[in-house]
Amino acid sequence: MNSRQRVLAALNRQPVDRTPVCNPTSVATVELMDLVDAPFPNANREPERMARLAATSYTELGFDSIMPVFSIIQESSALGCKIQWEQKDNWPTVRMREPIWQTADDIRVPDDFLDHPDTRCVTEAIRLLRREYGNEVAIIGKTMGPWSLGYHCFGVEPFLLLSLDNPGQTKLCLDRMKEATIRFGLAQIEAGADALTLPDHATGDLVSAQYYARYLRDLHIEFAERLKVPIILHICGRTVDRMPYIAETGMAAFHYDSKNGPEESMAICRDRVALVGNINNPETLFSKGPEAVRAEVVRNLEAGVNLVGPECAIPLQTAIENLKEIPRAVRDWHNDRARIN
Amino acid sequence: MPELHDIANEFIRQEIDEFIERPDERARIIGLFAKASEQMQAIAAALIDGDHETVDRLTAEAIAAGVHAMEVMDDGLIAGMAIVGIKFRQNFIFVPEVLSCARAMKAGMVHIEPILSAAGIEKLGKVIMGTVKGDLHDIGKNLCIMMLRGAGFEVIDLGVDTSQDRFIDAIEEHGANILGMSALLTTTMPNMGKTIEAFIDAGLRDDIRIMVGGAPVTQDFADEMGADGYGKDALACVSLAKQFAGKA
Known part of the structure; x- marks a missing residue:
């Protein structure tokens, strides 16, 4: 199997020759930016640099996937949010203190949404990657879910208060914002994405599992039906209570955080949705060495997690050696198992 | 020792019965409300319910009736937030509910703060608070600030996206000896460590106590960075600040 076949099979919970190493979110680092001369903020705004930096997950780190959307702000920029683009050592962020919408009536997904430079950058980068790597590696796009877009466009605090004060209006907002999710997702599929990450931050650190069921479950079912590639839902934080x-x-996979144990998560998800994750970023990949990374990889493999990778977008100063240890540990574990058997 | 039935307000009794599980906390909360007047219990109940209009009205009425502003704050608003904080920590409620309670607390504080500042009551200490560089999230930080102010601290809020230099300048400018840093993103958490290093380089580290918090931050990460304390939530933040100020 090549990397692409391996990732797609695992996302569909089919047999694989070895567990794929997958990055549904960014593995860009400052070291990698220097290596290929594709620093932030340019790598978030220029298709060639975006593609070049993204490809390092495959060419330098040995992962089985390439994911060119390093941030969570491309479509928010196209919707009109003010963006702080930052520099090489920092992430672009939406200025959520300056919300663009207050009510459902304000919501407009512009007709030229997909022609905006910051959305087109992503589709162009995917085209370049598909041209360069053909079918040898899985190319994963990313389209933000409406809950996350709500934080960006309404501000986190106003949006969360709205969800409590006026559930009907909140549902209407989500229903209108989903158009951005679907249009951007379809454009990336058309550009050549094999799968899509769909971050929708209804995290246990912010809202209850009942919130997920009330506001998002039906929308996520709709996304899984309308975006006809495997969808990897990404929600940070503690999420075991909403995994059922x-x-x-109908999402193909769930990208899960290290706040959830691999064993307890597999007990819920096995045979229903593939799991991707969950190597800890701040305490392990950023702060510790390869040995600690290896231990977390092995724990995921032992639990039967379908695809292994970092839990979320990694800190930009993460050491490359720690990232390379993930595929190395996966191969060693499978080799050991083959020898024993 | 006061018992649950010593509390007049039925809603407060139900809240304690249903949500306050730890015996030490239960005893403390029952003690808090058993000594509070029915009027203060009603303010606390409205706050716990996230009803900012009622808190606004009841607080204004209490002040107009001559109840001391400190009593309204301690026995009404802070006592209510104590139950909210425990429910949040135990995952009985989540951030939207806490935000609505915070909105109710703010509605009450509007009547109280001017009276307390005019009275010149001595503060427990001075705290500099900010979200670290590259991070524009501030809900958790704002909740901590509200609780710190309510507990009697003077707080200087540096807002979001705070550079190391701004933290250092603020400590020097305001003569504060407690610093609180917040981060929501795993990608910006390392900036807490960089800020601590900047304080070491500036020769100021020994003059201040540093506390950190935010959804992805853990005690291990705080220890690794060299912070003096980690707070999981706003209640823990207040307790750390009191400890640092020698007022625990």
């Missing part, structure tokens, strides 16, 4: 709902959505 997520498993009902």
Whole structure:
């Protein structure tokens, strides 16, 4: 199997020759930016640099996937949010203190949404990657879910208060914002994406599992039906309490955080939705060495997690050696198993 | 020792019965409300319910009736937030509910703050708070600030996206000896460590106590960075600040 076949098979919970190493979110680092001369903020705004930096996950780190959307702000920029683009050592962020919408009536997904430079950058980068790497590696796009877009466009605090004060209006907002999710997702599929990450930050650090069921489960079912590639739902934080709902959505996979144990997560998700994750970023990949990384990889493999990778976008100063240890540990574990058998 | 039935307000009794599980906390909360007047219990109940209009009205009425502003703050607003904080920590409620309670607390504080500042009551200490560089999230930080102010601290809020230099300048300018840093993103958490290093380089590290918090931050990460304390939530933040100020 090549990398692409391996990732796609695992996302469909089919047999694989070895567990794929997958990055549904960014593995860009400052070291990698220097290596290929593709620093932030240019790598978030220029298709060639975006593609070049993204490809390092495959060419330098040995992962089985390439994911060119390093941030979570491309479509928010196209919707009109003010963006702080930052520099090489920092992430672009939406200025959520300056929300663009207050009510559902304000929501407009512009007709030229997909022609905006910051959305077109992503589709162009995917085209370049597909041209360069053909069918040898899985190319994963990213389209933000409406809950996350709500934080960006309404501000986190106003959006969360709205969800409590006026559930009907909140549902209407989500329903209108989903158009951005679907249009951007379809454009990336058309450009050549094999799968899509769909971050929708209804995290346990912010809202209850009942919130997920009330506001997002049906929308996520709709995304899984309308975006006809494997969808990897990404929600940070503690999410075990909402995994039973997520498993009902038809999403191919769930990208899960290290706040959830691999064993307890597999117990819920097995046979219903593939799991991707969950190597800890701040304490392990950023702060510790390869040995600690290896231990977390092995724990995921032992639990039967379908695709292994970092839990979320990694800190930009993460050491490359720690990232390379993930595929190395996966191969060693499979080789050891083959020898024993 | 006061018992649950010593509390007049039925809603407060139900809240304690249903949500306050730890015996030490239960005893402390029952003690808090058993000594509070029915009027203060009603303010606390409205706050716990996230009803900012009622808190606004009841607080204004209490002040107009001559109840001391400190009593309204301690026995009404802070006592209510104590239950909210425990429910949040135990995952009985989440951020939207806490935000609505915070909105109710702010509605009450509007009547109280001018009276307390005019009275010149001595503060427990001075705290500099900010979200680290590259991070524009501030809900958690704002909740901590509200609780710190309510507990009697003077707080200087540096807002979001705070550079190391701004933290250092603020400590020097305001003569504060407690610093609180917040981060929501795993990608910006390392900036807490960089800020601590900047304080070491500036020769100021020994003059201040540093506390950190934010959804992805853990005690291990705080220890690794060399912070003096980690707070999981706003209640823990207040407790750390009191400890640092020698007022625990």
